[in-house]
Amino acid sequence: MSSHNKKEYSKENIIKRKKDKFKIRYLTLEDLEMFNNLLRYAFQVSNNELITLGYEIDEIKQAKSAVLTKAKVLGWFDGEKLASQIAVYPMKMNIHGVIYKMAGVTGVATYPEYSNLGLMNDLMIKSIEIMKKEGQTISVLYPYSIPFYRRKGWEIISDKMSFEIKDTQLPKTITNSGRVERVASDSKDLKELYDKFSHMRHGALIRGDLEWEEYWRWDVDDTIVAIYYDEKDEAKGFLVYVIENDIFHLKEMVYLNFEARLGLWNYISAHFSMVDKVHGYNYTNEPMAFLLEDSEIKETIRPYIMARITDVKAFIINYPFLRKPKNKKINLIIKDNMAKWNNGSFLIYWDEDRNTICKRLNKEYKRNSKDRYIIKMNIQTLTAMLMSYKSPSYLYKIGRIESSIKGINLLESIIPKEQVYFSDYF
Structure with a gap:
C-alpha cells in the first residue's frame, strides 16, 4: 500500500x-x-x-x-x-x-x-x-465517569456523606426558645432563608426559580419542609425530609447558627416513637459523628460534584485571596487540553491597591527569584485547590503541583480554607 x-x-x-x-x-x-x-x-x-x-x-x-x-x-x-x-x-x-x-x-x-x-x-x-x-468562569457537573471528566479538565470539589442513625442514638432534646413549623415547599421564608445561607456559604448554588424547579423536580409528593424560627420569629434553619417505612429520610438540613441546628435536631428527635432510623445526607465535607453524643453511627462518603475553571485569567482576577502581598508574584503554568486560552503561562501579582493582576505570558520563567515563584499544575488541580477541596501542601505531596516549598507556603497563606457546600442536583 x-x-x-x-x-x-x-x-x-x-x-x-x-x-x-x-x-x-x-x-x-x-x-x-x-x-x-x-x-x-x-x-x-x-x-x-x-x-x-x-x-x-x-x-x-x-x-x-x-x-x-x-x-x-x-x-x-x-x-x-x-x-x-x-x-x-x-x-x-x-x-x-x-x-x-x-x-x-x-x-x-x-x-x-x-x-x-x-x-x-x-x-x-x-x-x-x-x-x-x-x-x-467555572462549570459544575455530576459525573457518570470520574476518569472521563478528569480527562476533559473537571475535578472533584465536593463530597456527599450519607449517614444512618438509630432511634436510640438521636440527640437528647435541649431546651431552646425557638419553634419549628412545617411549611409549603414554595414558602417565601424557605427561599429567603436559603438565599441568606447561600450568600454566606462557600460553594453553595444561588437558587433562582430555575434552581428551585430542579431542586424539587423528582421529589415525591410526601416531601415535607420544616423551618426553625427563633424567639424573634426569624427563620434560621430548615429541614427537607420524607418519612417512609419507619425511616426518617433527611434530604437536606440548613442552618444559620448553632441554635437553629439544635432546634432542628430537637424536631427530628421528637419523631422517636415514629421511626426506627434516620437516614440522611450531609454536604459540609465534615463527618457528623463528632457532633453526636453517641458517635458510633454509620457514615459513608463518595464524590458528589466535579468542577472545572473555564477561564483562568478571569477566575483569578475575581478570586478573594486571603492575603494580597504586593511584593510577591506567581508564575502559574497551567496545562489544559480543552481550552487553549488556559493552556500556558500566567503572571499573578497584586498592585498597590491590592487589586489582583493576572497576565497571560508568552514565556515561562526558568528560575524562581526572591519575590517570584514558578508553580506548575493542570487545570483540574487548580480547580480543586482554589475551591479549597484539597490544600496546596497536600496536592504538592501527591505530585499534583510542581513548585518550591516557598511557593507552596505562599499558596497556603493566600487561599481560603472553607470547604464547599453543594447540595443541589440537575
Missing part, C-alpha cells in the same frame, strides 16, 4: 470522513422527543419507571422541556438524527463570598454507534468556548 493510501485510510481521516456529513447545532423544543429518547437510552431510565414513582407522561415531558427552554443544548446531528448532546444551564455560585457566574452541565449523552468519533469531545470544547464568552 502506498504512503498516499496509508494516509487516506488513517484513523483520523476515516473519522473525519464520517463526521463530514454531521452538523452541530442548538436543540429546540421541536427536538424534545429526540433529546428525551437519547437521555433515556444513555441512562437506562424508562417512562414506566418514572410513572411507578408517581409521574404522569405530561409531567415527564414538561421536566425534559425545561432543559431545552432554559439551558443551551448543543447536539451533533447525523442528518436529522440526534447523535450526541450536552446541556448547559446558566447559574451562579458562591466562591468564598464572591458570586460567580457558573455553567451547570447536564444531559451529556451519545448513542453507542457514534462512540469513538470524538463527538462529545467536540461538544465539550464548543461548550467551554461558549461558557468563556458568557463569563461563566
Whole structure:
C-alpha cells in the first residue's frame, strides 16, 4: 500500500470522513422527543419507571422541556438524527463570598454507534468556548465517569456523606426558645432563608426559580419542609425530609447558627416513637459523628460534584485571596487540553491597591527569584485547590503541583480554607 493510501485510510481521516456529513447545532423544543429518547437510552431510565414513582407522561415531558427552554443544548446531528448532546444551564455560585457566574452541565449523552468519533469531545470544547464568552468562569457537573471528566479538565470539589442513625442514638432534646413549623415547599421564608445561607456559604448554588424547579423536580409528593424560627420569629434553619417505612429520610438540613441546628435536631428527635432510623445526607465535607453524643453511627462518603475553571485569567482576577502581598508574584503554568486560552503561562501579582493582576505570558520563567515563584499544575488541580477541596501542601505531596516549598507556603497563606457546600442536583 502506498504512503498516499496509508494516509487516506488513517484513523483520523476515516473519522473525519464520517463526521463530514454531521452538523452541530442548538436543540429546540421541536427536538424534545429526540433529546428525551437519547437521555433515556444513555441512562437506562424508562417512562414506566418514572410513572411507578408517581409521574404522569405530561409531567415527564414538561421536566425534559425545561432543559431545552432554559439551558443551551448543543447536539451533533447525523442528518436529522440526534447523535450526541450536552446541556448547559446558566447559574451562579458562591466562591468564598464572591458570586460567580457558573455553567451547570447536564444531559451529556451519545448513542453507542457514534462512540469513538470524538463527538462529545467536540461538544465539550464548543461548550467551554461558549461558557468563556458568557463569563461563566467555572462549570459544575455530576459525573457518570470520574476518569472521563478528569480527562476533559473537571475535578472533584465536593463530597456527599450519607449517614444512618438509630432511634436510640438521636440527640437528647435541649431546651431552646425557638419553634419549628412545617411549611409549603414554595414558602417565601424557605427561599429567603436559603438565599441568606447561600450568600454566606462557600460553594453553595444561588437558587433562582430555575434552581428551585430542579431542586424539587423528582421529589415525591410526601416531601415535607420544616423551618426553625427563633424567639424573634426569624427563620434560621430548615429541614427537607420524607418519612417512609419507619425511616426518617433527611434530604437536606440548613442552618444559620448553632441554635437553629439544635432546634432542628430537637424536631427530628421528637419523631422517636415514629421511626426506627434516620437516614440522611450531609454536604459540609465534615463527618457528623463528632457532633453526636453517641458517635458510633454509620457514615459513608463518595464524590458528589466535579468542577472545572473555564477561564483562568478571569477566575483569578475575581478570586478573594486571603492575603494580597504586593511584593510577591506567581508564575502559574497551567496545562489544559480543552481550552487553549488556559493552556500556558500566567503572571499573578497584586498592585498597590491590592487589586489582583493576572497576565497571560508568552514565556515561562526558568528560575524562581526572591519575590517570584514558578508553580506548575493542570487545570483540574487548580480547580480543586482554589475551591479549597484539597490544600496546596497536600496536592504538592501527591505530585499534583510542581513548585518550591516557598511557593507552596505562599499558596497556603493566600487561599481560603472553607470547604464547599453543594447540595443541589440537575
